[in-house]
Amino acid sequence: MTLLAMLAVHAAKYPDRLALRDQHGQLSYAELAEQVNACAIWLQGLGVDRIGFDAQNAVSWVIVDLACMQAGICVMPIPPFFSAEQVTHVVSQAELSHVITDHPERFVQRCASFACAECDQTVIQGYALLKLPQAEATQPLPRDVVKVTFTSGTTGSPKGVLLTHQQISAVTESLIEVAQITSDDKHVCVMPLAVLLENIAGVYVLLQAGAQVLIPSADALGMQGSGMDTPQRLLSMIIQKGITTVILTPGMLEGFINVIEAGHPAPTDLRFCALGGASVSISLLNRAAALQLPVYQGYGMSECASVVCLNAVNSNHIGSVGKALPHVRITLADDGEVLIQGGGFTGYLGDPAISLSEWYATGDLGKFTDDRALTILGRKRNVFITAYGRNVSPEWVEKEFTSHPEIQQIAVYGEARPFNVAVIHSSLADTLLANAIAKINNTLPDYARVTHWLRADEPFSPINQLLTATGRNRRESIYDVYADRLASFYNEYIAL
Numbered sequence: 001m002t003l004l005a006m007l008a009v010h011a012a013k014y015p016d017r018l019a020l021r022d023q024h025g026q027l028s029y030a031e032l033a034e035q036v037n038a039c040a041i042w043l044q045g046l047g048v049d050r051i052g053f054d055a056q057n058a059v060s061w062v063i064v065d066l067a068c069m070q071a072g073i074c075v076m077p078i079p080p081f082f083s084a085e086q087v088t089h090v091v092s093q094a095e096l097s098h099v100i101t102d103h104p105e106r107f108v109q110r111c112a113s114f115a116c117a118e119c120d121q122t123v124i125q126g127y128a129l130l131k132l133p134q135a136e137a138t139q140p141l142p143r144d145v146v147k148v149t150f151t152s153g154t155t156g157s158p159k160g161v162l163l164t165h166q167q168i169s170a171v172t173e174s175l176i177e178v179a180q181i182t183s184d185d186k187h188v189c190v191m192p193l194a195v196l197l198e199n200i201a202g203v204y205v206l207l208q209a210g211a212q213v214l215i216p217s218a219d220a221l222g223m224q225g226s227g228m229d230t231p232q233r234l235l236s237m238i239i240q241k242g243i244t245t246v247i248l249t250p251g252m253l254e255g256f257i258n259v260i261e262a263g264h265p266a267p268t269d270l271r272f273c274a275l276g277g278a279s280v281s282i283s284l285l286n287r288a289a290a291l292q293l294p295v296y297q298g299y300g301m302s303e304c305a306s307v308v309c310l311n312a313v314n315s316n317h318i319g320s321v322g323k324a325l326p327h328v329r330i331t332l333a334d335d336g337e338v339l340i341q342g343g344g345f346t347g348y349l350g351d352p353a354i355s356l357s358e359w360y361a362t363g364d365l366g367k368f369t370d371d372r373a374l375t376i377l378g379r380k381r382n383v384f385i386t387a388y389g390r391n392v393s394p395e396w397v398e399k400e401f402t403s404h405p406e407i408q409q410i411a412v413y414g415e416a417r418p419f420n421v422a423v424i425h426s427s428l429a430d431t432l433l434a435n436a437i438a439k440i441n442n443t444l445p446d447y448a449r450v451t452h453w454l455r456a457d458e459p460f461s462p463i464n465q466l467l468t469a470t471g472r473n474r475r476e477s478i479y480d481v482y483a484d485r486l487a488s489f490y491n492e493y494i495a496l
Contacts, residue, residue, distance in 0.1 A: 002165065003069075003168075003204050007036070008033060010207075011033035015029060016029075017029050019032045019213065020212075020213050021213070021214050022215040023217050023220060026059075032062075032063070035063050036063055037070065039063055039124050042067075044073075046073075048098055049074060050076060050095075050137065051068065052096040053068075054101040055100070056103075057193050057216075058102070058215060059215055060126060062207075062213070065203075072146075074141050075146070075148075076094050076096065076160070077149065077193070077199070078194060079469055080192055081463055087107075087110045091134075094160060094349060098132070102128075141162070146164065147168070148349050149163060151468075160349030161345075162348065167346070170305070173327070174328075175310070178325060178326070179272050179310065180312075181211060182210075182211065183209055183210035185244045186211065186214065186241065186245070187246065188214045189202050189213065189215045190221060197470065198247060214237075220233065220237065231252070231258070235264055238269075239267050239269075243270060245272045245273075246272075250279070250284060253275055253280075253284065253288065266291055270293070275297045276299060279472075281400075283402075284402075284405075285318045289318065296311040297310075297318075297320070303362075304360070305344070308340055308343060309324055310323075310325060317373040319375060321376055322373055331359065336366060336380075337363065337380050338365070339360065339362065340360045343360055363381060364378070365378050365380050378394065379395065384413070384415035386414050386415075394411070397448050397450070398412055406427050407426045407433075408425045410422050410423070410425070411478045411479075413475075419452070421486050421489050422450045423453070424437075424453050424454070424455060425458075425460065426455070451489075452489040465477050
C-alpha cells in the first residue's frame with residue numbers, strides 16, 4: 001500500500017495518534033491528512049507539473065511535500081546548503097517557474113540571476129510563492145516521476161535524479177521490514193528534509209508505519225551549518241522525548257560518542273541509529289559498540305531512491321554496510337564494482353532517455369562477507385595510479401587514518417606521483433599528529449602511505465563546498481583549494 005493510502009488508513013483508524021511535531025506545534029494523523037488534502041487542492045490550482053521547494057525543516061515542509069505527491073505535481077526540494085551558483089543551476093536546469101519558500105528574500109539572494117517577477121506572500125502553510133520569469137518548460141517530465149532530488153555528489157554540479165512513486169514505495173516498505181519500524185517508534189529528523197535519506201528513511205518510513213516524527217529546529221539540535229556544534233543538545237532531546245530511531249552521518253555519531261565518553265548519559269530508548277552517507281572507520285563503530293549504542297551502518301544512492309543496503313537488528317556486520325534490502329539484488333563486476341538490480345534508476349533531469357542494462361553500475365568498489373553483507377572499498381573513479389604503477393583507493397587509506405579518533409578528516413592524493421600527500425583536519429598538535437600519521441603508515445603498504453601532509457584551513461563541510469551533504473569528500477574542490485601547497489611537496493622532491 002502506498003504512503004498516501006496508509007496515511008488515509010491511519011487517519012481513519014487512529015485519528016488522534018500523533019504524527020508530526022515541531023517547535024510550533026503538532027498534528028495528529030487526522031489533522032495531517034486534512035491539511036495535506038487542502039494543500040493539494042491549492043497546488044492543483046497553480047496549473048504546473050513541477051515546483052521548486054526551498055524551506056527549512058518544519059512540519060509544514062512535510063505537508064507541502066506530501067501534498068505535491070497527492071496533487072500529481074513533481075516536487076523539487078532545494079537543499080539549504082546549496083551555493084548561489086548551485087541554486088541558479090537548479091532553477092535553470094529544472095525550468096522552474098514557481099518556487100515555494102519560507103524565506104523569499106533569502107531565496108532571491110541565493111538565486112540572484114533570476115529576478116522575482118511576482119511574490120505572493122499569502123499562500124498556504126505560511127510559505128510564499130515566488131513566480132519566476134521562466135517560460136513554460138520545454139522538456140516534459142516522465143509521467144510517473146513524483147520527485148526530483150538534486151545531488152551535487154563529489155564534484156559540486158547538481159544533478160537532478162528522477163524518482164518514481166514505485167521506487168520510493170519499494171524503499172519505504174523494505175526499510176520498515178529491515179529496521180522493524182512500528183507505530184510505537186518515535187523518530188527525530190536531524191538532516192535537512194531536502195536530503196533524500198531523511199526525507200524517505202526518516203519521514204516516509206515512519207509515517208507509513210503510523211509512527212511519530214519529531215522535526216526540531218537547527219538551534220534545538222545544536223547544529224551549526226551542516227555540522228553538529230553541540231551534540232549534547234540532541235542527545236538530551238533523544239533521552240527526554242523517548243526517541244527510538246535517528247539517522248546520523250559518521251561525523252554526527254563521533255560527536256555523540258565523544259560526549260557520552262566524557263560522561264553524558266547514553267540514550268536508553270534509542271533502538272535503531274542508522275548510519276550512512278560516508279566512509280565509516282572500524283574504530284568509530286567499535287567505540288559505539290563499547291557504549292552499547294544501537295548503530296547500524298547502511299549504503300545507498302539517490303539514483304536508487306536512497307537506501308539499498310542496511311545492517312539489521314539480528315544481522316549487524318560491523319565494518320560492512322549490511323545486506324541488500326528485500327527489493328534489490330547486488331552483485332560485483334569482475335573489477336569489484338557494485339552492481340544493483342531492482343533500484344529502478346529512471347535517469348537524470350534534462351538528460352536524454354537512458355538505456356540501462358539489467359544491472360545498474362554504481363561506480364563503487366566492494367566485496368562481500370561470507371554471508372553476503374557488502375563492504376564498500378571506495379569509488380572506482382577515485383582510484384589513482386602512483387608513478388610506480390600501484391593502484392590506490394583513497395577512501396581505503398582515509399578510512400585507516402580516520403580510525404584514529406583525533407583525525408577528523410583527510411583527503412589523500414597521489415595520481416602519477418612518486419608518493420602520496422594529504423590534507424588533514426585534526427585536533428592533535430603537530431608533533432602528536434606526526435606521530436599518529438607515522439603509526440598509521442606502518443600498518444599500510446609503502447605505496448599507500450601518506451608521505452607529506454598539511455593541515456586544512458577549516459573543516460571540510462557542505463557550506464564551504466568541500467563535503468557533500470552526506471559527508472563525502474569533494475575531492476576536486478579540496479584539491480583546488482590546496483593545489484599550490486600540495487604541489488610544493490613535489491617541487492621540493494624534484495629539487496633535491
